[in-house]
Amino acid sequence: MSRLTRQEVTVMLENGIDLDLSYDDLRDIRLNKLDLKGADFSNSDLGYADLSFSDLTDANFKKADLSHANFRGATIVNCNFDEANCWCTNFSSSRLKGSHFIKTNMSGANLKSADCREVNFYAADLTVANLQHADLKDSDLSDTNLTSALLAGANMRDTDLSGADMRTSILEKRNNDNCLEKADLTGATMPDGSIHE
Numbered sequence: 001m002s003r004l005t006r007q008e009v010t011v012m013l014e015n016g017i018d019l020d021l022s023y024d025d026l027r028d029i030r031l032n033k034l035d036l037k038g039a040d041f042s043n044s045d046l047g048y049a050d051l052s053f054s055d056l057t058d059a060n061f062k063k064a065d066l067s068h069a070n071f072r073g074a075t076i077v078n079c080n081f082d083e084a085n086c087w088c089t090n091f092s093s094s095r096l097k098g099s100h101f102i103k104t105n106m107s108g109a110n111l112k113s114a115d116c117r118e119v120n121f122y123a124a125d126l127t128v129a130n131l132q133h134a135d136l137k138d139s140d141l142s143d144t145n146l147t148s149a150l151l152a153g154a155n156m157r158d159t160d161l162s163g164a165d166m167r168t169s170i171l172e173k174r175n176n177d178n179c180l181e182k183a184d185l186t187g188a189t190m191p192d193g194s195i196h197e
Helices: 006-014
Strands: none
Touching: none
16 A cells, blocks of 8 residues: 555546545545546545545445545435445534445444435445434445444435344434434344344
């Protein structure tokens, strides 16, 4: 892995060079407020990186290490985070619509107030994740581990939660509406430990 700086990435952007940053060492790098559309960060180390308020539309983060990275307020539309390590990653107030996090470690991640509509979290680990006030409408959370997740105020209408483990997670009604309305809960383990049929 080569170690890149913000200045080197900025030069690449200014010269119209495709952002193939796969397998790069980008730990602690500040890439906030940049147009990084279509960038390839697959298999890269982005631990503690700052990508806040950047446009990452169509970017690839497959198998990247994003532990403790900051994506606050970023545009993360149609991105691939499959099998990435997003442990304690901050996605608060970001727009994740249409992205996928299949089999991704998101334990302790912060998705508070994030737009997660139509996101695929199939078999992701969202243990103790903060999903308060997140919009999860039409998302796939099937076979997802949501143990002890904070789901207060989250919109999970029309969400697939089949086979999800929600033991000890915190749920509440949102805007006087049932946050699980029309959600598929087949085989889901509810916060009280019961299995929904």
